[in-house]
Amino acid sequence: MVSVGIIGGTGYTGSELLRFLVNHPSFDVVFATSRSKEGVEIGEYIPSLRGLIEGEFVSPDSSLDADLVFTAVPHTKAMDYVPSLMERGMRVVDLSADYRLPFGVYENVYEKEHVDFGREAVYGLTEFNRNKIEKADLVANPGCYPTGAILSCLPVRDEADKIIFDSKSGISGAGAQPSSASHFPNLDGNINPYKVTKHRHQAEMKMILGSKTTSIYFTPHVIPAVRGILTTAHIFGCGTLDLEQKYMEYYRDDHFIRVYSDIPKLSSVRGSNYADIGCFAREDGDRIVIVSAIDNLVKGAAGQAIQNANIMMGLAEETGLKTPPLSP
Ligand SMILES: NC(=O)c1ccc[n+]([C@@H]2O[C@H](COP(=O)([O-])OP(=O)(O)OC[C@H]3O[C@@H](n4cnc5c(N)ncnc54)[C@H](OP(=O)(O)O)[C@@H]3O)[C@@H](O)[C@H]2O)c1
Known part of the structure; x- marks a missing residue:
């Protein structure tokens, strides 16, 4: 099993990651963070996941370890976490905008100085960059x-x-x-x-x-x-x-x-x-x-992030994702 963690587990994309990951045959969720819900049972805060997942939200500042981490936090915040996760050997799929654009462009568009200048990331539009994603340690998941x-x-x-x-x-x-x-x-x-x-x-x-x-x-x-x-x-x-x-x-x-x-x-x-x-x-x-x-929330965020993580981990890219759409 590949151990995976989520920074920002209470948000809409973090919850959507959890919804897909509870049924993923090769990924095991070892942590999901929240600052406001630290210590709260995941299934208590996200009732749709009650009985499907065990464990509590933990602080993003606690000692975290996993093979791969999804950062599902607001833009300008992911870059506060990514460097230290990667320095500790974790691969990252970032759902925010922090690593999508060339650095000069990022600073103009997001009006914030980048604190992790120069780190290489692959733009994770799977259908466009599949070969590069395979070898990447940091994938910048595209915007929705x-x-x-x-x-x-x-x-x-x-x-x-x-x-x-x-x-x-x-x-x-x-x-x-x-x-x-x-x-x-x-x-x-x-x-x-x-x-x-x-x-x-x-x-x-x-x-x-x-x-x-x-x-x-x-x-x-x-x-x-x-x-x-x-x-x-x-x-x-x-x-x-x-x-x-x-x-x-x-x-x-x-x-x-x-x-x-x-x-x-x-x-x-x-x-x-x-x-x-x-x-x-x-x-x-x-x-x-x-x-x-x-x-x-799925192809535009959590689903594509898992698709990319599957490729990074050498799994078939559709693993855990073949859920049919909800209709009506
Ligand atoms: N919503 C979409 O359709 C969508 C699609 C594609 C990409 N995205 C991107 O994905 C990211 C997450 O979006 P979202 O819609 O899930 O946002 P959200 O619903 O606002 O959730 C944000 C999550 O991040 C946590 N958080 C906020 N500030 C933090 C900080 N400084 N440090 C650590 N954790 C923090 C929040 O929990 P606590 O405050 O309790 O820690 C929460 O779990 C954003 O960058 C967004 O642009 C969103």
Whole structure:
């Protein structure tokens, strides 16, 4: 068995890691941390896991040891833990943004000095970097929006000259702390654009898809749903005629990418590690429209993190992740 730990076990992505890990045949959870719930039984704080997992949350400052650690804490906080975990020989999958971007870019985008300057990490979009992930000691798990957006365009990224992403996310993307944006009367019945032209995830999209000849634009919205991100990608300049065939071919060996001509739905991926990609409409020869659907907490966070950890540990990447989506 591989021993695994979680820094930030009470958060939405930490809880989702625990939900998948309780049934993982090769990973054994040896600790989950929380500062506010230290000493509380995991199953007492997360009632859906009652009877499925034993143990209490421990302080992140206690002496921790595992083969691999998932850091599921807010951005700018993971870099406080990663150096010492790695110095003690632990491999890390970081779910925060702290290791995703080149350092100069990170400091501009997140407006914080990086305290772990120069540490090498592999960007953990599994379908893009599988070979590098295998050998990595530190994997920077992608953001939830970039996961759905980049997957919708990877097969045509060399052809496109402009891509506009329009994404709609459930509110769990904002984490477990309530805010006025997540307050029910503000959310229900609304579709709220936010950080228009300024969302930090655009930098990740540009890092993978952008070039001198490809411009990337992104507008996020929050919708009155708990989970899921639906992204509509408007792609310009792509000449491929049989797009569906091209996508099918590109993702032929990827366990968690499902390509089909229908329009993907959040309800077809909820609770699962699948990314559904479809639509393939073309207008006036110049604009194509591709739609992707993921669960932000699974393929957009915890599921992809486990997929990467499986690869790092030499396991089949789908191990413990083949849970079918929840429907209806
Ligand atoms: N939510 C998503 O859909 C999503 C998707 C992809 C990536 N992410 C990223 O994943 C990370 C976690 O997101 P989340 O939604 O799970 O957040 P969350 O629900 O707010 O949970 C944060 C967790 O980190 C702990 N924590 C907070 N500050 C800490 C600190 N300074 N030191 C140690 N532990 C700390 C919290 O517990 P205590 O305060 O009790 O210690 C809690 O367990 C974030 O970086 C986020 O950007 C989130």
